[in-house]
Amino acid sequence: MLTIITFILILGLLVFIHEMGHFLFAKRAGILVREFALGFGPKIFAKKVGETLYAIRILPLGGYVRMAGEDPEIHELKTGVxxxxxxxxxxxxxxxxxxxxxxxxxxxxxxxxxxxxxxxxxxxxxxxxxxxxxxxxxxxxxxxxxxxxxxxxxxAPWDRQFGSKKVGQKAMTIFAGPLFNIILTAFLFTLFVAVAPIQDLTIGKVLPNLPAKQVGIQAGDKIVAIDHSRIWTNDSLHYYLLSTKGKSFDITVERAGKNLTFPIQPEKTKENRYMIGVAFAQSKVGPVQAVIEGGKLTVDWTRIMLDSLGKLVTGDMSIKSLGGPVEMGRSTGEVAKAGLQPLIKWTALLSLNLGIINLLPIPALDGSRLLFIGLEAIRGKPINPNKESLVHFVGFAFLMMLMLIVTYNDIVRIFFA
Incomplete structure (x- = not known):
């Protein structure tokens, strides 16, 4: 029960922040916001304040801000009535x-x-x-x-409708949702760094008889790049070790103000993990450095998630590896048991994931709506609202099908693996 409550609270926070981004920029643009909802389905709570109905709905798997004019305004009034x-x-x-x-x-x-x-x-x-x-x-x-x-x-007079606004206002209203999730991610990563000592990329110890020692890496070296691509956190190193699957790569370290590059091949452990044989130093940072480190974590994890999405598209990663609501809930429960700091980081990762996924040009997601706004800017006129609504409806059906697939994967993985 605690796992379910924790997951719902975290998901609710992420959805609230996301929808708040849409809401605030819609209000700023003068758009009539009809409803601000957390969840889908029947209402379990609703209160109208000013022009907007604020609602909590029974299925806590998302939310929405319903703006006037996003879909064609249809009135049921008929002449003669x-x-x-x-x-x-x-x-x-x-x-x-x-x-x-x-x-x-x-x-x-x-x-x-x-x-x-x-x-x-x-x-x-x-x-x-x-x-x-x-x-x-x-x-x-x-x-x-x-x-x-x-x-x-x-x-909703025309000047209060979404479609009446300038391209920049519409784009910012849509982009604000994912943007707020990314801002929340940076804040949570900063908090994660601030509450306890962290490991940076400075090597505290080089383990004997392992690849790092054999190629000449020393304690005090700071890892700055892998295969000549800059990294900022040890999370990127762990991800790279996992994705290379034992293949050799170039690792660049900073030593006494100079960059040194070594070819290195990870060694596979009995637990089927790959390691190069280094332990990182731990340090406690102040408020300013915490903000910097939080930004680095945001950049590195954005790159990791984009790389994973690329592998999913190319087939290098199976759809079976995707986790749905069941797996996310289970993982949230396990992380919560590990303590506050891991839970803060996990929440940051979920927020970043929500922001990035929503920016993909998939119908029904914010990225697709931004694509339509971009086409409007190029054409000089908007796409037919009815056609755009149809595209988003088909996209929503696709997302629901994908949700069923990943939920099925979750159940098989948890109960039948």
């Missing part, structure tokens, strides 16, 4: 009821059947009353339509 219009002191319609409201109001009320309306550009509604008199009223920009007591929608 009888409505009750509430007007304010400026003779603007503030509320449109499709039924006779029970509550009393001091507002002026006009009753009639709809002849015409435009809630996006003209902001008008025209009705014909029982005396067959035609009247046209201006709509308040924040007017609401009451389809039923539980179905109340605020109108």
């Amino acid at each position: 009888s409505v009750f219009l509430h007007l304010n002191a400026d003779q603007e319609v503030t509320e449109v009821y499709l039924y006779e409201p029970n509550e009393t109001s001091n507002d002026e009320v006009q009753i009639g059947r709809i002849l015409h309306y435009d809630f996006e550009h003209e902001l008008t509604i025209q009705i014909e009353n029982s005396q067959e008199q035609k009247r046209q009223f201006s709509m308040n920009p924040k007017a609401t339509i009451h389809y039923s007591p539980k179905n109340v929608i605020q109108i």
Whole structure:
């Protein structure tokens, strides 16, 4: 139970930060945000504050910010339908009821059947009353339509819709979600470094009769590159050792202000791991250095994750190696038992993973939406909203299928391996 609670809390934090990025930049651009939701499915909590409904939904596997105009704005009002219009002191319609409201109001009320309306550009509604008199009223920009007591929608004038904004504003609103996850990652890595001593790439000890000793690497050397590619943390070294599978590579160390490069071949252990035979020094860092080290960890792990994605695309990594919600939950529980520092690092990695995955140009993800915005910038006009919505719908179905596959892999790995 503790594992499940820990996983839900961590996932909730990551989703909240991600959606908060979208939310804040949408508000900054003047976009009407209809709903800020954590989770999917039926609501277990909902409260409307101002223009936005804040909701927690039953399935804690994501979330969303629903902005006006992301999908085509469709109103269920039809000409000929009888409505009750509430007007304010400026003779603007503030509320449109499709039924006779029970509550009393001091507002002026006009009753009639709809002849015409435009809630996006003209902001008008025209009705014909029982005396067959035609009247046209201006709509308040924040007017609401009451389809039923539980179905109340605020109108979205064109200048409050996502599609009305400049390309840069739209791109930043979408990019802000993954960006906030990456910022959270850097913060958590900084916290991880600050709470306890860490290992940097300075070698504290060279073990005898192992590759590092044999090629001439010494205690006090600092590893700076592998195969002439700069690395910043020992996490990159561990990943490289795992991915090379025993093949030789060049390792560059800094010694007395000079860079020295040695060819080295890892040695396989009885536990089927690869090692070169070094132990890293541990050190406690101050606040400024913690920020620097946190940034280094963010850069190195971004590179590691992008490399892993590349191997997945080329077939060098099997889809069976992917972990889904079940595996993530199980791993979170194990990490939580190891202590606060490992849990902070694990949360940082999950946040970075969420940010990077969302930037992939896969339909229904932020990366695909950014791609459509990029095409809009090139073409000088947006893609047909209905066609874009169809692409994202198909992409969402693909993601759900992928989720089922990785969840199946999780179950087989955990219970039948």
